[in-house]
Amino acid sequence: MTQPVPLIAGNWKMNGLAAAMDEARAVAAGLGATPARVAICPPATLVERLARALAGGAVLVGGQDCHPKASGAFTGDVAAEMLADAGASLVIVGHSERRAGYGETDAVVADKARAALRAGLEPIVCVGETLAEREGGRALAVVSEQARGSLPAKLAGRDFCVAYEPVWAIGTGLTPTTPQIEEVHTAIRAVLVEMFGETGRRAPILYGGSVKPANAAEILHAAEVGGALVGGASLKAEDFLGIIRGV
Template sequence: MRRKLVVGNWKMHGSHKGNAELLAGIVGARPFACDVAVCVPFPYLSETAVTLANTDLRWGAQDCSAHEQGAYTGEVSAGMLAEFGCRYAIVGHSERRAYHGESDQVVADKAKAALARGITPIVCVGETLAQRDAGETEAVVKRQLSAVIQKLAHCVGEMVVAYEPVWAIGTGRTATPEQAQAVHAVLRAQLKAATPRADTMVLLYGGSVKPDNAASLFAQADIDGGLIGGAALKAEDFVAICRAAG
């Protein structure tokens, strides 16, 4: 049995006061029957690490550089993240792909950089509405994942994969459990061809997961938890989603 994982992606939200209240609400709701983590903006990694240090909750970043060090103004390396005890780093989020022009190869390079520093990359894949309507969903997600599989080689089994249909992120629209499971099954099959660890790998769903739809999504055979956006900013909602995973 794969242990469920719920990861909160705060995106570009947060403040000292708000973070303290949010984390206190999550910490106070323990224990959970699943693994729980929050991926926070870079400036808040230190305070998050301090707050969660003596708990079973994990923390991570929303991105990392493909480079270890050098003249890369504004970049943050996996080595730097490791110093803050980051367990996870999200790479290839659709917003990074769309707004920063990150290619499949760049995403693969970032995943490799994270693993090299002992950080588990949460590799995001997903199609736009136009691609889904054109019947290209399977081809798109397999292409995106293939680049990472080729780059990581024998380390493929050490990453987490998150399927996030772009048309369902922050829109209020959600893939039905059956739609989400169909894509997760495709991804699991692709991973099985690449690593003997595929059956134990955690695959997350991300796309307007809420307390009222989390249980039905997490009940699917190949959905092992969620990458949570908006609902991760409200302790009550995030806790409810974590409960649904247990």
């Protein structure tokens, strides 16, 4: 069976002006040998500049979201084709902050994943349960249902990642136990294999939710964890490199 290649992706969210590119350059300079692919997803205003600054190196650049359509009267939105044109090679879709704050459904997320493929981008499709769903014993059911609804059939034979982000752990400092992480990642893997066969076996399943240098190694070596989607800790090169070294 083909083993997934780990991916460590930094999601800068709505953070970062031009000066922040120095942190990205420091990540590229300090990366060294690693078995993981590494990506930084800055705000859309920095995608092209960061892609130019990191061109020829090992650090990939991604977008944080994309519109399902390639163009049109959608003021303020960014198409997947625009991200690709700016130099991105990946894009995050379905992040919990988009689902909660913008009402994005599984169907919308699937449309965005299809848009990413259309533009030649690798989608990172996010799923995860709320604290209420976790405490109600529904975490596995919720995450499995989200995965089935958010992953379009067109992903078969294509490169993509799934990111499990327990909503209650994002930015809170709270982290699920290793057995809890492994349980959910194993459930996601079962869905991926059911839906996509061999493609589903090789797709990395990232963990996202208060990943820090101090807990990265334990999380990244848990069963079925194929990398991390890192929020705040990716804004500082020292912290992000510390996580990458945990692979």
